[in-house]
Amino acid sequence: MTERKPSNQELRTRKDLLRAAGRLMKKGCKPTMDEVAAEAMVSRATAYRHFPRLDALLVEAPIDAAVADPVGLFANDPSDDAEARADRAEASLHEVVYQNEAQLRIMLANSIGRDMTDDTLPARQNRRLPLIEAALATSRHRFREDDYQRLCAALALIFGPESMVVFRDVLGFDAETARMVKSWAVRALVRAALEDAKSA
Template sequence: MEVSRQSSEMTVTAARGPRARTRRLILQTAMQLMQQGQTPSVSEVAEAAGVSRATAYRYFPSQAALVQAVVDEGLGPILDWKSRSTNAERRMADLLDLSMPRIDEFEATFKAALRLSLEQWAKRQAGTLGEEPQFTRGHRIDLLRSAIAPLSGRLSKRRFDRLAQALSLVFGVEVLVVLKDIWGLDVQEALSVSRWAASALIQAAEGEANT
């Protein structure tokens, strides 16, 4: 028992130690810059945080790794979302209710990450991406599959995947780009539209399963 307690204390100390504080400083600085609309490089974050570039790269070896960490920080409780409901429509509504206000709060951060994704796509198309690590986005896949999990036994794999893919069009920062920036809606109005569209898609998929 003594060994177990000692190991636990060492883990807590490490989590609160100098390395953890340095990582947190770099991460918070990067988030502040992204909330200002920037998509900073590791070097730019190091300068803003007052640490050496070597130190920053030790924690975040690439811009993609840094931005991914900031995105995960912004998503926060969304990544831990779980539902006990057995109703896919209810589960999807719960996910949207949790996610949309959070995405709106960190809208600038997620848009900065989206911009990096688009910039890397353009470089890849032009053949100039080189060895730059790719920023990947994919949390919504697992979240949406979890939301509609009660339908996995009723829908074929093809229809299940298609529904998850369709729901991805009403979930994420891209929804705010369309509904807020283009249509001029506020976040609650955008949430209402997303919930309505998600409900319609799930009902359509359930209707197909019953035919």
């Protein structure tokens, strides 16, 4: 237990660095540690003290567009139409992803390319599973537990920024076309999982 409560000052500069990085990444190109430090009005050495690698900074940099809040999105929606809710969740994440394409690409590239034998880097944060689970919450009782887990995993392939990369770089689709395909796929998968439950 070597836990130590970080001082206010530490938290403040840490936050400043993250916000600075986010601001610079919105402009579309990978910022330099010097640039981030300058933008945060902080010495370069200090930046490295808080984030030993530039990657760590970029991965944690906040998406300042309001990220879809799983709780908020379905707060006043007691519906149990799993298909519609999952689709709506995807639509909401879709917006965030395509609004922050440049920033997310940088994040993705840095987290994918990390040396796999190196566990000093922070794991990727996972915003999509809470969202998926919130969407399926009102109808979870209709799934077998295994089917539910499998469905969540399959939906995770569709929900994140990785699908944007496939659509844009591999297929050459624009955001709207991508959204249509995803909408269809999400509904098809939810329906299939429900079918599985019935026929079991």
